[in-house]
Amino acid sequence: MADAEQTLTSTEIAASLPSGWTQSGESITAGYDTGDFATGLDLVNRIGAAAEAAAHHPDLTLTYPSVTVTLTSHDVGGVTRRDLDLAEIVAQHAATLGVSPAHG
Numbered sequence: 336m337a338d339a340e341q342t343l344t345s346t347e348i349a350a351s352l353p354s355g356w357t358q359s360g361e362s363i364t365a366g367y368d369t370g371d372f373a374t375g376l377d378l379v380n381r382i383g384a385a386a387e388a389a390a391h392h393p394d395l396t397l398t399y400p401s402v403t404v405t406l407t408s409h410d411v412g413g414v415t416r417r418d419l420d421l422a423e424i425v426a427q428h429a430a431t432l433g434v435s436p437a438h439g
């Protein structure tokens with residue numbers, strides 16, 4: 336099975352989760368304190384572009400004043416390297432915008 340289709344164990348996931356991300360069953364999630372709506376929308380747009388480039392798509396909740404990102408690989412029903420790779424890109428965009436994870 337290709338790496339991208341391999342579901343990962345909780346131990347493997349924990350070893351690769353960016354700061355502020357947690358595993359919840361078959362998904363990983365993080366909340367980002369954006370502080371205002373416009374910054375959250377900027378983060379959502381950056382995540383959207385990264386998702387299209389990766390052909391892998393998160394669930395996103397944009398509120399005033401936070402963005403919640405949840406990732407799972409629907410095709411295999413679990414967390415794969417695709418989710419961890421996109422989580423890392425999300426964390427980098429948040430850092431670029433000066434946005435911190437809500438926890439951790």
Ligand SMILES: C[C@H](O)[C@H](O)[C@H]1CNC2=NC(N)=NC(=O)C2=N1
Binds near residue numbers: 407
């Ligand atoms: C063909 C295309 O790669 C698939 O439909 C992709 C699109 N984006 C996806 N995103 C996520 N999160 N899980 C998937 O299984 C998935 N499948």
